[in-house]
Amino acid sequence: MKIQHGTIFARHHFPHLPMVVKIDVIKKIQARQKRAFSSQRNIDLYADEVVSEALKAATFIEKEFPFVDSKKGVDKERIQGMGELNHIVLMQDEELKKLSQKVVNHNIKLIGSIKFDNNAEDEDGDDGYAYINALFDAYKLMRTNVIYYHIVAPLTGRKRLSTNDLEVAIKKMICDDWILKQFLSLRRYYIEYAQVALGRVGNGKHQSKMISDISYKNWTESQRKAMAFVESMCVVNEDTGEEYDLKEVIKRTTANPKNRHTEMMVKSRGFQELATSKGYTALFFTWTLPSKYHRNSDKWDGSSIKKGARRLMKLWQLVRASLAKVKLDYFGFRVSEPHKDGCCHAHYFLFCHPENKALLIEIMEFYAVQEDREELGCDITPRFTVTESDPEKGGATAYIAKYIAKNITGKFLPETDSELNAFKARAWSSTHRIKQFQSFGSVSVSLWRTVRRAKRSDVVFNPECLEMFDHADKHRWAKFCETSKKALLVIEKSVNRYGETLRKVVGFSWLCKTILTTEGNFKLVKKSELTNADEALKSSGATSWSTENNCNQSQPDAAKSENDNQSCRFTKLLRPNFLLGVTDAEYACELFNDFEWI
Structure with a gap:
């Protein structure tokens, strides 16, 4: 790829830029050429300016993704027969599948290099240590291999490892489906990081708010494919033969944004009612990261959006630990949303006793402003603000409603582009794997949803259980929190193909009595196969689930x-x-x- 414009400076540096940066430079120059009365001299000067800015962005991109650095040599001995990860391979599905298989094959070859020491005995005289040592040696070799390809190995960051943990990790790293999934995640991260570094995300001219145009289009396309799949499938009860349209099933769950919006509003109003009954006050905090996390700042150090979000979560963990030490009672919401440049910031809606208000504000402020404190001077409002609820303006629910709407559906907001911005907020959350909403200090929302799925006839055996059910059924969150203390979730455990233990909520218990809300064996079947449903259920490779224990039975x-x-x-x-x-x-x-x- 060559550049046809610019002075010697642009033509000298352009070939050394990463491919993703070259593509952006060429797009900008082509856009300038389309302008009326653009002279060759002006285009050359503009090309120099664009390449100069691209060099700055390339520094950050190459640091985050060394495999795109064209100036850096590759380990030819390592990639011989395995394949190299680069921009072109990362952008093509078929090439990624081939590379995934090669990575798996090499991991299997590494297993063959393990020396099994049958003389390593544990305290009981068994050769269990030999097995564990072999597992650990295999894991270390395979971890080094996948890290070379910028894949985060399973168990990274874990301090304590069990035999089962190592078995699961190894099974994943010899599964080409798992490796491919990690590559696709890397691609998504690579594209958006590059777009942010190149200045394509922001509120300025030729910028896209919150998330780049490329990532937003990729997200909308994935949503379209997901909907096409949903519309082509149905759910069949293997026990009764009943059929349910998968699209209609999803409409009834919180996977439907409208239902999610409604549930969040019910919880926010319930929190307000619960706070009123306890005599608590409501505080609204806005917590923003230092300048080095913001791409639109001259102090940006290349930090990714995900890194900023993790930093916020780490500080919030410290806040919660401090609040636990002083035994300060509180509950509320956290909402994570993007700035115009994509950087994450958080809103906290917390309810506490008026006597504890000053202490809560002091602890929150301490952790919010301690990093790079000198850049704030005497004014901390760019980083941290707090507002107390005003009942005359609608109370806590009025404050929360805006942030719920703008991050889910965009409904009921005055802005003309509110729905588009809500879609972009969801795309941002999905792209960076950032949880938008979290509640704390209250009953599990899973218990709320499970109780609502129960039948009234299942709970009439106990007046208190019936009362709890009625509160859940009639959307009374505050009363549900007060009456559900005796209810416990019933969990069914199963094992997936990697050996991981999966937990599925199948009902709830009340005073030793179990109420199942999920019964039967179900299978996803294509609608086109429904005419031969019996044969399809027997031969289909579609995923099934049940309330039965699917763990492996004892061997002969x-x-x-x-x-x-x-x-x-x-x-x-x-x-x-x-x-x-x-x-x-x-x-x-x-x-x-x-x-x-x-």
Whole structure:
């Protein structure tokens, strides 16, 4: 890719820019060429200016994603036969699939290099240590390999690891579907970070608010594909044969933005009623990050939007720890939303006793302004503000309603572009994996939703349980919080293909009596297959779920005795699908004697 405009400066530096930056530079120059009366001299000067700005952005992009640095050499010995990660590969689905398979194959080859020490015995004289040591050695080698490809390895940041944790992590890193998913996540992050660094996100000319045009279009396309899938599927009860349109099912859940908006408003009003009954006051905090996290600031240090969001969450953890130490009672909401340049900031709606108001403000302010305190001077309002609820202006709910609406549906707001901005806020949240809303200090919303799914006939056995049900059924959040203290969620555990324990809410219990709200076995089936529903249910590979325990049953004695040998456990865990026909003894013999993978 070459540039046809600019002076020697632009033509010299352009070839060394990352591909994503080159594309942006060319787009800007082409846009300038379309202007009326644009002379060659003006275009050349503009090209120099654009390349000069691109060099600054490239520094941050290359630091965050070293694989795009064209000036940096590649490890030819490492990538030989494996493939290299670069801009072109990252942008193409088929190339990513090939690279994912190569990464998996190399991870399997690393397993073959592990030396299994059968002499490593634990305190009981078993060879369990040998198995654990082999697992850990395999995990370390595979972790190093995936980190080279800018994939965050499972268990990163964990201080304590169990045998099951290592087994799960290894299974993920030898699964091409999991590796591909990480690459797709990397692509999403790479695109948006580059657009932010290039100044494509903001409130200025040729900028897009909150999220770049590219990422927003990608998000809307993923939403379109998801809706097309939903419209093509139905849910079938395997026990009764009943069929439900998946689209209609989703409309009834909080996956529907309208229902989510309604639920948040019910909770906010319930919090206000609960605070009134306790004599609490409402405080509204706005918490903004220092200048170094904002792309529109000259002090921006290349920090990503996700890094800023994590910093906010870390500081909030410190606040909650401090509040717990002084035993300050509070409850409320947190809303995370983007500035115009995409940087995350948070609004906290907290209810506390008037006597604790000053202490709560002091603790919040301390953590909000301590980082880069010198840049604030005497005025801390750019970073931290607090307002007390005014009942004459509608109370706490009136304050909260605006932030709920602007981040979910955009309804009931005076701005003409409120709905578009709400969509962009949701796209921003999805792209950066940032949770928009969180409540604390109250009953779990999962319990609320579960009780609302129950039938009245299931709860009439106890007057108190019936009262709780009526409050949930009639959207009385405050009363529900007061009457649900005896209710507990009923959790069903299962295991996925990686060996991870999954937790599914199937009902709730009241005084040792269990009320199931999710019963039966269900399967997703394409509507086009409904004419042969029985055959489809038997042969379809669609995902099914049930309230039954799907954990693996105990193995026969012969298989159980075979599993007593730790090396067999290791080979069974790590053996790829294409070697399923090989016996354990044959595979173990090859695996632990430098088996050469083709």
